[in-house]
Amino acid sequence: MNDSKENSGFKSYIAGESELESINLEDAQKTKFLEGETLVDEEPNVLLYFPLTDRNKYLTGTLTVTTFKLSFVTFKESSTSSSYLENLLLGPNEVCLSCIDRIYQLGDRTKKKLMPGQSLPAGKIKDILIVCKNMRSFEFGFRNCGKNGGRKILNALLHHVYPKRHSLLFCYDYRQPYVNESIHKEAKLFRKSSDWEKELKRTKCQNWRLSMANCNFQISPLLIETMVIPQSVSDTIIKEAVEKFRNRFCPIWVWGTQNGAALIRMADLLPTISDRTEENKFLEHIRKSHPDKKQPRIIDLSWPTPKDIRISYQKLRDLCIPETTRSFKQQDFKFYGLLDGTKWLNYVSACLSKAVEAAEYLNVHNSTVVLQEGTGQDLNCVVSSLTQLILDPYSRTKFGFQSLIQKEWLALGHPFANRLGHVLSKEIEQSPIFLLFLDCVWQIIQQFPQAFQINETYLTTLWDSAHLTVFETFLFNCERDRFLVESHSPNFRSLWDWKEQFAEKDIVLFCNPLYNDGYLDVLPVQSGLSCLDIWTQCYFRWLPDLEIPKGGKPQIDLFSRYLVSEILQIREDSQTRENSIQRVNGQSKNNKENYVELMRKVNGFFPFGGNLGVITIEGVESVLLTGDNLDSQSILNFND
C-alpha cells in the first residue's frame, strides 16, 4: 500500500465546513429492499448527525422506514471494498425496527420520549433521537425537510417499531425462500428427543430418563416436549408435579458429570402453595438419582430480578450513548463511579459467582446442583449455561456453544419475545438477560483467551442479530409458540446460519485464533468485581471518538491469525503426516498476507466501528483534544 500519508495517524482538521452540497435524489443510493419488505415512508434531505459533534457535523441523505428497517442512505459512497463484517441484510446506517428501543423528540434543551398512541406535539419536528437496543443511537434532523417531513417519519416509526401482535413481525412477510439448511449437522437444537438422548449419553450421567409426558405440550406449554427426569419419577408423577410449579416448570435435568452429579433447573412452587412437600418429594427423587444418594445443593437465583437487570442496563446505556460532548466529558469525569452506580458489573459478578459455586459443587463435591428461580426461565438460563461453560470444554466450541444456547435458552423457554421486547404490551417485562449472559461469557473469555473457539466479535454479533426479525431463533417465548407457527412459515430461518447475514470472509472473524482445544477442562473463573472489565467492543463501538486508531485488541487478534496461518503453512510444507492437517479455527494460509495488510489499517473496534464502511468524521476536533471545561479544582472536591 502506498498510503504513507496515513501513517501519521492524525486526521487532518480542515476547518469544519459542514456539508452543504445539494443532494439530487437521483444520485442517492436507493434503499435496498428484501423480498417481502415494503416501503412505509421516505423522506429526502434528512440530516444524520455524527455522534459527539453536538449536531454540528452531519450527512445529508434519504431516511426510509420500511416494514423491516429504518434506513438512512447518502449518495456518498461507502468504501465497501475494504469493509468487514458487512451485513448482507442491513447497510451501515440501517437498523432493524425491532432493534429500536426508544424514540425521542429533541428540542434545543428538551428531550421527549414518544410512545405509540400518543399524539405528536404541534409544530414542526426538528430533531429526533433513536436509541437502539444494541447501544447504538441515531440523531436525525428534519430542518431541511418539508413541514410534515419529520412528522410523517415519526408516525411511521411509532406505528411499526412497536407492533402489538407477534404476527406483525417481519419474518412472517419475508419471502426470500430458505434453501441453505445444511448447518445443523454438528450442532444440536434440542427440539427432538434424540438430541436429549445424545446429551445424556455424552455426559455419561446415570439414573436419568427421557419422558415424553409433555408430548404436544399438553402438561406444560412453556417447556419442551422431551424432559429429562429422575428414573424413579413416572409420567404420572410428573403430570401431577408440574401443577405445583410456576410456569409448570418442574425440576428438569440439563447436564451432568460421569460421576453422577447432575445440574437441574426448576421454578419456585406456586405462590399459593405454602408447604414445600411437593418440592421435597421431587428433591428426594433427585437425591436418589445420585449414585451416592447425596443430598442435592439448591442454589437460589432470585436476585437480580429481570427488573433490576433492565434498570441497570438502561443506566449502562446512558454511559454508552452520551448525547452531547458535555455529557461525554461529565461522564468521563466520574466514569467508574457512574459505572458502579449502574450495578451492571455487580450483576455480572453475581451470575459468575453463582456459576462458580455451582461448578464447584458439581465438580469438587460431586454433588447435584438444583438451580431455582421464580419462573425458572431467566437467571436459571444464565447460571446454568455459565456453569457448563466452566466445566464442559465442549460448550466452549463453536457448535457446543450454539447447542448450549439452544438447550438452555431456547428449549427451556427463555421468553425472548418478551425480554427482547419484540412486541409491545403492558404485561410483558422487557429485560436484556441474554446480554447479561453474553457479558459474563465475555468476561470468561478475557480470563481464558485460549479456552473458547468463539471470540468477542461473535458474541457482539450474536447480540445484534438477536434483534433481527428475519430469524426465528430469538423470536419466540417458547418452543410451543415456535412450533405452532412454523408449519405455515416455510421461509423461517435459523440465526445460526451465519451465511444468511455475512460473507465467508467475515464469518472467519468469529473464530478465536488463540483457541487451544487441549486447554483446561475446568476454568478457575474469577468473579470478583475487580477482575471484571467493561465490554468495550460491544458497548462503545458506536462512538468514533473512542476508537483507537490503528490499535487496540484487533492487532493482537490479527497477529495471532497471522501466526496460526504461518504455523499451518509450515506444517503443510513439511508434509509431516501427524494427525490430519486440518484448517484449524477456520484459518487458511492464503489469508496470511491479508492479515498483515489489515494490521496496518484497522482501528480498535474492528470489525465494527470505523472499519464498517461508516464514513468517519473529519473537520471537527475530537472531543478528547479539547480541555475539560470543568473546574479543575473540583477533582479534589468531587464526592467528598
Add this chain to the structure above:
Amino acid sequence: MNRKSGSIELLDLDNNTFNKSLPLDGFRTDSKSNLLNKQDATSWGKTSPSKSYCSSSSTSTENVVSTLERKKVSNESGIPSRPDDPPLLPGEKVTGQARDVTYLCPYHGPARGILTVTNYKLFFKSADKDTPNIIEVPLGVVSRIEKVGGASSRGENAYGIEVFCKDMRNLRFAHKQENHSRRNVFEKLQTYAFPLSHKMNLFSFEYSETFPENGWAVYEPIAELKRMGVNNDMWKISKINEHYEICDSYPTVWAIPSQVTDDDIKAVANFRSRGRIPVLSWIHPESQATITRCSQPLVGVSGKRCKEDERYVQLIMDANAQSHKLFIMDARPSANAMANKAKGGGYESEDAYQNAELVFLDIHNIHVMRESLRKLKELCYPNIHEEKWLFGLESTYWLKHIKCILAGALRIVDKVESHKTSVLVHCSDGWDRTAQLTALSMLLLDPYYRTIKGFEVLIEKEWLSFGHKFQQRIGHGDDHHSDADRSPVFLQFVDCVWQITQQFPNAFEFNDYFLITILDHLYSCRFGTFLFNSERERVQEKVKEQTVSLWSYTNSNLNFCRNPLYWANNLQQRVLIPIASIRHIKLWKAYYCRWNPSMRTQDPVYQRIRELLMLKGQLEHTVEECKKEQQQRTQRSNVSPT
C-alpha cells in the same frame, strides 16, 4: 513451590524457550490452578490438532510477583555460606538473622521461619519444607518500620515489627518476646533500610556484579541529538553549562536556538525559575516542529517581563518555518499557576509573548498525587473489597490523574504532529509534570523511544539528565517517610506508558515485565541509575564509576523484556494516538495488585502467543532437521550404490 516464587520460574521458562530449541514434547505442562482442578491431568492426554501448542496453565496464572533476581550467586566475598542464608548478590552480606519469627501473611495466614537482614534486603523463609513461603524485600523499598506491641502485649503474634513499603505492600512479623530477637532485627532494619540517616552508603556502592552489557553507555547526549539531526540551521549544541554554572539541575549538553548568545542565556536563566531555560527535547524529523522544556517565568505579582526571554521564545517559534505560532503548555491547573505569582513565579502573558498561546493542562501537584496513591494502596492492599471496588477506584482519583497526564501529552502531540506547531512545556520547576509530558509525547511521536534501548534513552534524557529529583521524590535510604517532597511522579509516567502499551499492543518492543523491573529498581537501590537528584550530583558522587546501571542488567537479560507482539518493521506507525478517555484507562493490576495471589495478573494472551511462537520455532526446527536428514540420506545412497 509456593506462588511467591513465581517470577524466577517465569524467567527460567523464558530463558529456555528463547535460547534453545525444544523437542516437540519437551514443554512444561505442570498444571496448577487454584481451584476446581480435578480434571486437569486428563486434559493433557487428549489428542487434538493443537495439542502440541504447549499448554502451561501454571505460568499463565502467575503474577509478576517480583522482578528481583534471586539466583544463587557464588559467594565471592569468601564468607562461607551457611545453610540458612538467603541467596546473596555480589557485595551483599548477612547482617542479622532471627529464628522463630512469624510472618503474618494476609493471604496464607501466619508462617513461622527465619528472618534474615542483609545490607540489601529483608529475607524471610518459612520452615514449611514443601511450599516455603518466601518473602524478599530490598531494603530500598522500605519507607517506614514500626514496632508493634510492647512488653505488656498479650495474645499470639501481637508483638513484632511492621514494615511499610513503597511498592504497595506492608509486611508484619511477629516475634516471641522471650527470644529478644525483635530489637536486633529492628535495629538492623533501621540501619540498612535508611543508610543515609545513619551516615552510611547506599547498597549500590557495595554491589559488585558485572554484566556483559554496560548500561552507562546507553545514553550519549550528543549522539542522541545527532540522531534527531541537531546541529542544523536552527538549533545548535551548547556546552555553556559544562560546569553546571548556569543551571545546576540541567545537563551539560543543551540544544538551543542557534541564534541565542551566551549573554541571552544568562539573562533568560535569571528570569526562569532555578535557571531552567527552554531547551530542546525533541524535533520533528520532517516539519522541524519542536518540543522544548523549561520552568515557569519569574513574573511575580507585578507582572515582570524579560526582553531576552521573549526574544528567546520567539526564536524557538522562528526555528519552525511551518508555523507562526507557538503553544506554551503549562502543565498546571490555571488556579495553581496564578497562585504561583504570589511566590514570584507565574506564567507567560500573551501580551508579552506575541503569537504564543498559553494552555493549562490541569495536572495536579506532587502532593495531590501522593495522596491519590496512598488511597490506591489502601484500596489494593492487602485485600480487595469487591463490593466497593469501583467506587473505591473512583475515589482514589488515580485513573483520573493518569488520564489527565495522558490527555496533556496528546494535546502536545496533536499540535506538533497535525498542526506542525512547536510546543514549549513547563510547570513550576519543570522537573516533574514537565518531564511526564515531554517524555510521553516523545514516546508517542517517535518509534525509537518505543524500543527497549530507546526507552532507556528517554528515561536517561528527559528524567535523569534534566533533573527529576529522584532522591527527593523517592527518598532513597532516608527515614523521613512523611517527607512532603516524596511523590509518585515517575510511577505515574510508567503507568501512562503501560496504558499506551495496552492500547497499542504491538507498538512497543518491551513488555510490562520490563516496566515492572524498572519500577522495582526505582526503589531497590541495587543499581545507581535512579540515585541522586541531578546529573551534577551523580557526577560528583561518581555514580557511573562506582555503581552498576540498571540498563546493564536489563540489556543483559533482554529476553525477559521483549514483547512477543512487537512488529519491528515497516508496519510500524510513527505516531500513536491513544484515546485519553477514562473509558479506556484501566488500573494496572499486574503492578498495583500483584502481591495478592488471587489476582491473576499475568496476561494470558501474551502467554498463548509465546506458546504459538514456540510451536512455530519448533516446527521450523523439525523441518530443518528433516531436510538435513534427507540430504544425508541422499548423500549416503549416492556414496554407496550397492
